[in-house]
Amino acid sequence: MKIEVIGSGCKKCKALFELTKEVVGDLGINDTVLYSNDINKIVMMGIMSSPVLTIDDKPVLVGMLPNKDKLKDIISRNI
Amino acid sequence: MSIFYPVQLFSDWLTYSVFSLAPNSIFSDAINFFIYDSIKIFILLFVIIFIVSIIRSYLPPEKIRSILSQKNKYTSNILASLLGIVTPFCSCSAVPLFLGFVQAGVPLGATFSFLVASPMINEVALVLLLGLLGWKIALIYIISGLFISIFSGIVIGRMKVENLVEPFVYQNTLNGNIDLPTMSFKQRSIYAKDYTLEIMKKVWLYVLIGIGVGAWIHGYVPADFLAMYAGSDKWYAVPLAVIIGIPLYSNAAGVIPLVSALTEKGVSMGTTLAFMMSVTALSLPEFMILKKVMKTKLIFIFGSIVAIGIILTGYLFNIVLN
Numbered sequence: 001m002k003i004e005v006i007g008s009g010c011k012k013c014k015a016l017f018e019l020t021k022e023v024v025g026d027l028g029i030n031d032t033v034l035y036s037n038d039i040n041k042i043v044m045m046g047i048m049s050s051p052v053l054t055i056d057d058k059p060v061l062v063g064m065l066p067n068k069d070k071l072k073d074i075i076s077r078n079i
Numbered sequence: 080m081s082i083f084y085p086v087q088l089f090s091d092w093l094t095y096s097v098f099s100l101a102p103n104s105i106f107s108d109a110i111n112f113f114i115y116d117s118i119k120i121f122i123l124l125f126v127i128i129f130i131v132s133i134i135r136s137y138l139p140p141e142k143i144r145s146i147l148s149q150k151n152k153y154t155s156n157i158l159a160s161l162l163g164i165v166t167p168f169c170s171c172s173a174v175p176l177f178l179g180f181v182q183a184g185v186p187l188g189a190t191f192s193f194l195v196a197s198p199m200i201n202e203v204a205l206v207l208l209l210g211l212l213g214w215k216i217a218l219i220y221i222i223s224g225l226f227i228s229i230f231s232g233i234v235i236g237r238m239k240v241e242n243l244v245e246p247f248v249y250q251n252t253l254n255g256n257i258d259l260p261t262m263s264f265k266q267r268s269i270y271a272k273d274y275t276l277e278i279m280k281k282v283w284l285y286v287l288i289g290i291g292v293g294a295w296i297h298g299y300v301p302a303d304f305l306a307m308y309a310g311s312d313k314w315y316a317v318p319l320a321v322i323i324g325i326p327l328y329s330n331a332a333g334v335i336p337l338v339s340a341l342t343e344k345g346v347s348m349g350t351t352l353a354f355m356m357s358v359t360a361l362s363l364p365e366f367m368i369l370k371k372v373m374k375t376k377l378i379f380i381f382g383s384i385v386a387i388g389i390i391l392t393g394y395l396f397n398i399v400l401n
Contacts, residue, residue, distance in 0.1 A: 008368060010171035039174050039371070040247075048140040048179035049172045063172060064277075 001079060004034040006041050007051035012065050016051045019065070023072050029079065055079060083119050090115040109298030116211065116290045116336070121279075123206045124286075128278050131202040132271035135165050136262060140176060147185045147193075153233070155189035160228040163196025164221070173368050181248055188236020195385055196228035199360035203282055203332055208355070211293075211339035219396065220352060227356070227388035234384055243377035285333030293340035306345025316350045317393035321386055324357025331358050348400040353393025360385055 005020055007013020017035045024033055042052050049063025053074075060078045061071070090111050094100050100107035143162045147155055173194070180190040200221055208217040241249075262270070309316045327334050335355060342351045366378050 008171055008174045008371075010368070012171050039178060042175045043178040043182060046141060046179075048144065048175045050175050051171065 001029070001031050002034065002054070002056050003029075003031055003075075004036055004054045004057075005051055006036045006038065006054065008039055009037050010050065013051035016053065016061075016065050019068060019071055020053060020075070023068060023075055027072065027076060027079075029075075083115075083122075086118050086122070087115055090118065105298045109294045112297050113291055113294035116294065117287060120207065120210045120286060120290065120336070121283075123210045124203070124279060124282075125275060127206050127209075128202050128275040129271050131165060132274040133267055135274075136267040136270050138162065138165055140166060140172075140179065143193075144179055144183050144185060147180065147189055148183045150189075155186055156192045156229045156232040156236070159185075159189040159192040159232065160196040160225050163193045163228060164200045164225075166193075166197050171368075173365050174371050177369065177372050178248060181244070186236055187241060187244070188232040188234075190232075191235045191381060192228045192232025194381075195231050195360055196224065198362060198365070199228065199356060200224045201331075201359065203278065204335060204355065204359050207286070207332070207335040207339070211336055212342070212351075216348065216352070220355065223352070223392045223396075224356065224360075227360075227385060227392060231381070231384045231388055235381065238380070240377055240380065243374040243380075245372050245374070248372055282332035286336065289333035289336030293336040296337075296340040297343060300340075300344050302343065303345040305341060309341075309346040309350055311347035311349065311397040316347070317353045317390050317397065320350050320354035320393065321357040321361070321389055324354050325361045326363055327358045331355075334358050347397050349393040349395065349397030352396055353389050356389045356392065357386070360389065 003020065003024060005013065005017040007016065017033065021033045024031070039050070042048075042050060045052070045054075045059055047059060047062055051063070051065075052059050053061035055075070055078045058078070061074055066074065093114055094107055094111040095102055098107075098110065100110060143166065146162070147159055150158055177190060177194070180193065181187065205217055205221070208220050309320075324334075335358075338346070338351055338354055342348060361382060366382060369378055369381075
């Protein structure tokens, strides 16, 4: 499974990356969380906010930094 | 502001009965002012951000893009500015927004109109203006903000600066439109509630500090103290306010209460408006991020045109509101 945080390099994006790593660890998933600065990936998905969290290249979270429980919920629903 | 009369009663009760401060002293006045303003502003923040978030849930940027890419040149500037009001804007999203708009065929000028209006006319600034300076000033702020964003966009569009945009921007044209999930009203309310809380969490401390310092100024700084430095007859006050405002972006929530207190002490209204516009619309971090998609020269042109618009607005209202 490919879990990736894509962002423009802003604070919010890095915070989402850190939180995602934490949640993925808590859920016992062994895949590494990737981090990308390639905005074109976001744009090509038709999305215009940053950061974006994708699972297997499918956007599951757009333009926001949720709290930990919410992120856990989003990730576990999409794996 | 009679709907806030109960808040005034409550602050009076808290100040004079609970804290047993003697009325009409400078200290008790400042405390009373602080309690009243804080409660009023927080009520307004909750209500207005919630309402704006509901509206916003109907207008995600992806939808705005499809609206804007179908309009003709001048209406698109006006529409882009109006839509900018209800759209959240974080410098994180400046680049994807810019790319998304341009690649979907939204004219460059309209894209810039949006980039100016979106951060400048935001709900937090509006609440603070409304709560601290009254609806007339808030309305003046919105209307002049719209004018500045519409005209900046038109001017940039006329300048034919497409060559100053990084070439890769034009290499892709957008094909895939994302299917946005439709939301029930309940989901929109949850989204609005979450968003309101997120904003409150981000700004509450700045707002309190701003109102606190504002209350201190209100009580302790003599009236007209600043008139000799920043009154409407001082030509340099407006441009100076704009320059000071540029690096203060992230603190808009704290700066506005502070500045509104300064208007009582002789800073003229046009200067105050120009300062607030500069704080919200001219943001250094946003400029840095935009370097990824455009040449420095274009950022400079963009910043200068907006700054000139703000300065002219400042002068105009220093004359009109005097």
